[in-house]
Amino acid sequence: MTDHVILGKGQIGSTVASILAARGERVRVLSRSGGPDLPGIEHIKVDARDAAALTAAAKGADVIYNCANPAGYHQWADEWPPMFAAILAAAKNNGAGLVNTGNLYVYGPVTEPMTERTPLNSPGHKGRIRIRMWNDAMALHRSGDIRFTEARGSDYFGPGALADAMLGERVVRPVVEGKGVTVFGDPDAPHTFTYIPDVARALIRLGGDDRAWGRPWHVPSAPAASQREMVQAMARLLGRGPVRVTRLPWWLLIHVVGAFAPAMKGMTETRHQWDGPYIMESGEFTDTFGDEPTDTDTALAETLDWWRARLAR
Incomplete structure (x- = not known):
């Protein structure tokens, strides 16, 4: 039986844990609140920034899945460096493979669909942190100290995605409630969205296949669709007519919303993702491992x- 340790109990970490537990694997979830x-599924309270405590809590792990994330963009600079250093130490000291949940920030503004070979050229602060x-992880992988891989997805959506998802509470809830929707950026620009259960399944696949180590992989994701198309598809599935979609000006987000929600100011660094086409290709994962993305309607x-x-509770 493989010993799986999951860092973080958000929507991705919880989904990974549920899938593995259903298979009869040993599962430990480490989080700050326990x-x-x-x-x-065993839950353990541990501060992921404490390398010694994290290493002890992960003792015996065969695979560590990092699904943790600082609470807000404004905390990345302070939280990620000590936390990821501790995660690397826990993997190294336990001889565990490390599967990291990544994103597309590392690429920065692009004009072509992103692949695993797109250069890591992000000029933004958050993108540079991710790079x-x-x-750091690949340096340890090359030296033989750990086995490392990263699953990169575009904007996540699905069960459990709330305020921290663009296609979350701010968009899905009003559609369910029969209200209009306000979006950031161009509502008609094609955009890749990545389904949370597909992310979880990809992480598990990578952690159990020796072909995965030492390179990034894009999570299988359905063909790109605009925010408006996603909203109207939801309305159709609910048996309703078209939903009114309006665009929130960036100046309002930066100067008004950002004054009360510091994390929202960080959106300005990634506005290129929403002002034009933002497309991720994931066919290489499917060609290698055989996993297909969940179709958009499903x-x-x-x-x-x-x-x-x-909402019915």
């Missing part, structure tokens, strides 16, 4: 079911 144990994390239907159940 929590009650669930069938097949340093990648470089993913949206499952997301809507989760939201309706949540």
